[in-house]
Amino acid sequence: xxxxxxxxxxxxxxxxxxxxxxxxxxxxxxxxxxxxxxxxxxxxxxxxxxxxxxxxxxxxxxxxxxxxxxxxxxxxxxxxxxxxxxxxxxxxxxxxxxxxxxxxxxxxxxxxxxxxxxxxxxxxxxxxxxxxxxxxxxxxxxxxxxxxxxxxxxxxxxxxxxxxxxxxxxxxxxxxxxxxxxxxxxxxxxxxxxxxxxxxxxxxxxxxxxxxxxxxxxxxxxx
Numbered sequence: 001x002x003x004x005x006x007x008x009x010x011x012x013x014x015x016x017x018x019x020x021x022x023x024x025x026x027x028x029x030x031x032x033x034x035x036x037x038x039x040x041x042x043x044x045x046x047x048x049x050x051x052x053x054x055x056x057x058x059x060x061x062x063x064x065x066x067x068x069x070x071x072x073x074x075x076x077x078x079x080x081x082x083x084x085x086x087x088x089x090x091x092x093x094x095x096x097x098x099x100x101x102x103x104x105x106x107x108x109x110x111x112x113x114x115x116x117x118x119x120x121x122x123x124x125x126x127x128x129x130x131x132x133x134x135x136x137x138x139x140x141x142x143x144x145x146x147x148x149x150x151x152x153x154x155x156x157x158x159x160x161x162x163x164x165x166x167x168x169x170x171x172x173x174x175x176x177x178x179x180x181x182x183x184x185x186x187x188x189x190x191x192x193x194x195x196x197x198x199x200x201x202x203x204x205x206x207x208x209x210x211x212x213x214x215x216x217x218x219x220x221x222x223x
Contacts, residue, residue: 046147050143056136064091072117076117121140155191157192
């Protein structure tokens with residue numbers, strides 16, 4: 001009874017002070033920081049951790065996670081922004097029409113997706129294929145960083161604006177990011193930028209520029 005009376009009096013006091021326009025500072029407990037414990041995980045354990053991840057709301061709408069595919073010992077790591085509808089269904093990155101175009105682009109420079117590794121910034125599909133939110137990216141970042149640590153690529157290729165701007169912490173346009181070798185921090189790894197295959201499906205005139213990017217990528221990686 002005493003506790004109930006104290007709570008009621010405190011509530012009345014807060015109401016009275018607010019009515020007088022006096023700001024009230026209420027001590028709150030800090031929000032828990034949800035950081036995946038990925039530092040010591042093996043590649044297979046990391047994949048299983050991603051598969052069970054519930055750190056952001058995207059897990060509520062996904063069909064399955066998309067960890068990545070290809071050769072995790074490859075010197076080249078391609079990174080896109082996130083899975084689409086086809087990827088969500090199959091659990092693999094870059095399938096459907098965008099994946100077919102990526103395969104054709106790789107073939108043009110004598111590469112095969114079996115000989116590279118392909119991953120995304122976020123491992124679950126954002127609804128309606130929207131851009132991933134900052135919170136969603138933050139939740140997945142430790143997973144991507146550990147993938148990069150395991151693979152230790154000689155070159156990272158950012159596919160599209162979202163991936164490029166996220167990796168390089170930049171708001172510079174694609175036109176200005178393309179054609180240069182950037183540096184990923186803190187890993188100190190080289191990054192090159194080209195168009196996302198889905199963008200090229202909508203803007204086929206830019207395929208020639210994308211092919212130029214890929215030739216530069218192949219020359220830099222020495223493949």
